[in-house]
Amino acid sequence: MKTRQMKNAGILLLTAIIWGFAFVAQSVGMDYVGPFTFNCVRLFIGALVLLPYIALSDKLNGTDTGKQGEKKHKTGREEWIGGICCGFALATASCLQQIGIMHTTVGKAGFITACYILLVPIFGLFFHKKCGILVWIGVILAVIGLYFLCINENLTIGRGDIMVFLCAIVFAIHILVIDHFSPKTDGVRMSCIQFFVSGVLCLGPALILEHPHLGQLLAAWQPILYAGVLSCGVAYTLQIIGQKGMNPTVASLILSLESVISVLAGILVLREMPTAREVLGCVLMFTAILLAQLPDPGKKEPSSPQADE
Numbered sequence: 001m002k003t004r005q006m007k008n009a010g011i012l013l014l015t016a017i018i019w020g021f022a023f024v025a026q027s028v029g030m031d032y033v034g035p036f037t038f039n040c041v042r043l044f045i046g047a048l049v050l051l052p053y054i055a056l057s058d059k060l061n062g063t064d065t066g067k068q069g070e071k072k073h074k075t076g077r078e079e080w081i082g083g084i085c086c087g088f089a090l091a092t093a094s095c096l097q098q099i100g101i102m103h104t105t106v107g108k109a110g111f112i113t114a115c116y117i118l119l120v121p122i123f124g125l126f127f128h129k130k131c132g133i134l135v136w137i138g139v140i141l142a143v144i145g146l147y148f149l150c151i152n153e154n155l156t157i158g159r160g161d162i163m164v165f166l167c168a169i170v171f172a173i174h175i176l177v178i179d180h181f182s183p184k185t186d187g188v189r190m191s192c193i194q195f196f197v198s199g200v201l202c203l204g205p206a207l208i209l210e211h212p213h214l215g216q217l218l219a220a221w222q223p224i225l226y227a228g229v230l231s232c233g234v235a236y237t238l239q240i241i242g243q244k245g246m247n248p249t250v251a252s253l254i255l256s257l258e259s260v261i262s263v264l265a266g267i268l269v270l271r272e273m274p275t276a277r278e279v280l281g282c283v284l285m286f287t288a289i290l291l292a293q294l295p296d297p298g299k300k301e302p303s304s305p306q307a308d309e
Contacts, residue, residue, distance in 0.1 A: 004245060011242030012254040015235045020261025022231035025223035026098070032220035034210035035098030038227070039091070040202035041217065045228025047195035050188055050237065057188070076189075082181030083193025089174035090236070091198035095205075096167035103160025112164040114146050114256045119172035121249040127176065131249045138288035142253055145284030148277050172252070178240055179248040187240035195232060253288060260285050 029038045101109045117139055121131050131139075181190060206212060217224065243251050260282045 008242045008244060008246050009250075009254055011238050012246070012251055013257065015238045015242060016255050016257040017261050018230050018235040018238075019255075019258040020264070022227055022235070025226040025231065026101075029220045029223035029227060030098065030101070033212055033216045033224075034206065035095055035102070036202050036206035037210050037212040037216070038220070038224065039094045039098060040199050040206045041224050042228035042232050043091070043094075043195045043199035043202060045225065046232025046236065047192050047199060049229050049233030050192040050195070053188060054192060078181060079185040079190045080193060082177070082185050083190045084197050085177050085181070086174060086190065086194035086240075087197025088201065089170050089177055090194055091201040093167045093170035093174060094198070095202060096163050096170065100160045100163030100167060104158055104164060109160070109164045112161055113168050113171065114259050115143065115165070116168045116172040116175065117142050117146075117249070117252045117256045119169060120175050120252040123172055123176055124248055127180075129176075129179070129248060131247065134291045135247070135249050135253075138253055138291040139249065140288075141284050141291065142256060142288035145281045145288060146256070146259055148281030148284065175243070175248050175252055175255075178243050179246075179251070182240050182244045187244070188237055191237040191240050194236070257285060 026038070029042075033041075097109070097113060100112075104112075121129070121136065121139060124131070239255065
């Protein structure tokens, strides 16, 4: 069990790394197209990237349809429900975030968005998702670390901040929806469905409010392609796969490392050296992740010799 959880933690860490580097792509892409257009195109790209994998998987496993037809039908229903629910949440959260970034600073947007790490355990209490004391300490440390990492000015509340906070609420719901459906579904299929649903939901506002044209999309092809293939097609799919069997609060803590990765990306790509305040924030966040991985002192470990397998 522990081996599987460590593997899933590694998958979620890879997700956070991709999202951290995708921050540059999202910022650049907004110079050419509106938020609904950017999200619509990248979400459809994310779905299209997964179709060849699904087709190949169906071909390789096609011989088992006769024996497990009833089971596959049930799983397909769960995938559609989960994909539609995730699609609504992803479209809402992504658009709120993109719009909010236009009316607030990048640092504040990053801090407020990542506050889903505090919202996930609070919402989880209503669904009987309890956390140990070390996880709660980790959540508090992570929020403090995010503050030092992202906030360099007086913390005032504006319209953009409210939009981003609403985005954090929906991202917390998105994580809990994945936690509910991921053990019952094939992660790649559910991810593909959520991208198509999200893309369709963003298409109407993009056409009505932003009137995109081909020249804008061609000018932004590089950030859109990165955001579509890696940030959507790969990372969001890895999130669904990595969350299987993981406590949603611990998963949210690992995913929040995207803020730390974005600082490291600035060092590697843009040669931006972090301040002492940002270094402190990174240290606190890494400490929070390590605390969340330790066994709960109030919970006895199983004595079975096969417990770690």
